[in-house]
Amino acid sequence: MSGNMNLTLKVWRQKNKSDKGRFETYPVQDISPDMSFLEMFDVLNEKLINDGKEPVAFDHDCREGICGMCSMFINGRPHGPLQGVTTCQLHMRSFKTGDTIVVEPWRAKAFPVIKDLAVDRSAFDRIIASGGFISVNTGNAQDANATPIGKDDADASFAAAMCIGCGACVAACKNASAMLFVSAKISQFALLPQGQPERNQRVLNMVAQMDAEGFGSCTNTGACEAECPKGISLSNIARMNRDFIGAQLSSQKV
């Protein structure tokens, strides 16, 4: 079809966690601009399988930008050149015929490679398990409208809660810091009355777990915010820092 593209892909191949890994180069032909980036990878994999080679392993599931599973580092940017989209939402119309595209996994000590482009992000789950919740057992709740919550607070809490846990913020950061991810969860609850009783303990526990997982520190370069597909704001980090200092002070008092 006219308008279809021929591209060169340089893809990171790594057999498993202990393999050293290397780039492999693959040409792909006749790519429609309407394909998503992952559909282009489907085409590549179909070809590799037909040629008797091993397809490229990559994580994906929803393919509509919400599950946070896809995670490709494309031409030096997590989720590729566009802002506000995940890899699965990136379409080939963002490229042109003849382009060379370099594709790598997320790179961070806390996200070890499993195979090729798939990494282990279970550190994020452990951070949530350390405090990213409101402790309320099933059946304990009062009527949902018993506590009115101002629309602005509800909206701001929702904006923070939109984080999909993809890890692009970590991949974008030269220190591999997870501050944007952690602060988003802390802010979601800090902005709601339900989140207040555990507010101090939550931030202390989650920050401690974040450090234990080996994420780097934040030096305020803002790369995370720029690459976050869900527009999670740096102001969350500021809020978390304030809460953290406050919580430390009050925990020292007791």
Add this chain to the structure above:
Amino acid sequence: MSANKIDAKIPDGALEQKWTKYRSTVPLVNPANKRNLEVIVVGSGLAGSSAAASLSELGYKVKVFCFQDSPRRAHSIAAQGGINAAKNYQNDGDSVYRLFYDTIKGGDYRARESNVYRLAEVSANIIDQCVAQGVPFAREYGGMLDNRSFGGTQVKRTFYAAGQTGQQLLLGAYSALQRQIGLGAVSMYTRHEMLDVVIIDGKCRGIIARDLISGKIERHTAHAVLLCTGGYGNVFFLSTNAMGSNVTAAWKAHKRGAFFGNPCFTQIHPTCIPVSGDHQSKLTLMSESLRNDGRIWVPKKKEDAAAIREGRLNPNDLKEEDRDYYLERRYPAFGNLVPRDVASRAAKERCDAGFGVNQTGEAVYLDFAHNMKYKYGKKEAAKKGITNPTEAQLTELGKAVVKEQYGNLFDMYHQITGVNPYENPMMIYPAVHYTMGGLWVDYNLMTTVPGLYALGEANFSDHGANRLGASALMQGLADGYFVIPYTIGAYLSNEIRTGNINPDHEAFVAAEKSVSETLQKLMSIKGSKSVDYFHKRLGKIMWDKCGMARNAEGLKQAITDIQQLRSEFWSDVRIPGDLNEFNPELEKAGRVADFIELGELMCRDALNRNESCGGHFREEYQTEEGEALRDDENFSYVSAWEFKPGVDWELHKEELKYENIKIAQRSYK
């Protein structure tokens, strides 16, 4: 055919009393005993996460499995539009009875009264629970929760968080689950796929799972197993489901004795982004909530439709009187908010008649221009005190409101199609979305295998032949938070003396062996075609012959075609890589093998059901106006299929009794 193999165990008494009474009399397990009882939850979507967290809070020892890298990524995360609950916050006449009635009617009178009533009863608690967890639902300026309308109802009872309701609800359930994991009360197995259930002396005692990273096959014991593994829409290859959604867990259970209920009941959602080419790997839903404000139309004249298809006419330039708002025309009482099956068939009817508006002729318009301007624009203008606003001003003001309500959906549409939906009407077409069918369960949510339960989309209950929008999230959370914690006691109270289950029991050894052999067999075929090749072929058979319209002849042909496909698959599939490593192609192969068998059963079920109801439309059975023609005399039952070795089945029937609703021809006119 035998009718006595299934017993729905519906409690006696008046409909309104059944659950309250049952809940208060169901046997309990004391806390000390709970600690010795193990429960396996397969699946971490809304149903699985909510069940696992709640059971763990009660004191049971819980293990959870999911195939994604985190429980938070279960397919529930993608639900967009909202969740129903009979709160009546809008004071518009909602009640438990009305939600119950709407659900039964929406399901075209093919659901079980007692389960649906219970669902409506607990719906309000779900919203309370989620708010307590910090789920940031949309609110009004006064601080109260906001609601929107969904199809098949005339009240506003849908709670939402922009177009990310599923995400927010799942994150709520996920955080409750993570809390239990952090406390050491739940063991989580991510990147694990359940590949069999293990049955000892007629009771489910555990599962066989594969560690997807190492390829290792593992045995896990339990006193009860809950399958919360979602729906099987991907049998059609193209659907709105996530890529990994599959039937494998339910299918393995089916082959071990769990009956499959109403397999042919599939929901085709009317508003999805149309197929754009062969490369397509999935379809994207445009939430039903858009039908609150979007009006669906095609041109009145065929020549206009042709001109639009050929790019000679811009739809924005087509005059109002030349547009056919066919849902508003055919169904004035519900208009654009008719249930999904009705809306989907109406779109197909118009496109088949030559009025489709995209290049393939398989698309209709979902147009926001009118409401953007006149509903929201005018309201905003009045709020801001702008008298005599211009048309352009109205559009601008309205756009901001639309953006706030549906921004992420509009962005998604723009991203996928390259067309800006704020300026142009969206193009949409029906696509496979949800499966009402699933493992047959009784009132306790137990399958026909003692100790094996099915929750959420994986079971067949509650939605009959058509699910109403925003009711799947409600059902998943009802099952997990408020039903299973009680009903599981009826079974586990008899298990307190069982003691630990032995993972070296011969049944475990045999099940593990059979799983390993199947995997080895798949790897050893070394054929010439990829897994996707077979999956796409299956999808095409299913869509053409067991999709939006079905007939006896086509279904018979489909069964032959699928059997042929099955033998080709098992002799010619090519799976690269090794058994003992991370191997996504092998995972897919196992799932497609199960889809192929399921596909045949779906066709058989569709062929057996000589009537049209809800999403099941048999062309031979329709009214003069082309509406579904039910046959209550002969088909007022749930089909519960029992697997017989050699890929064969026996049909059992659960008769449906309507004691509280007068069944009638469904009308939305």
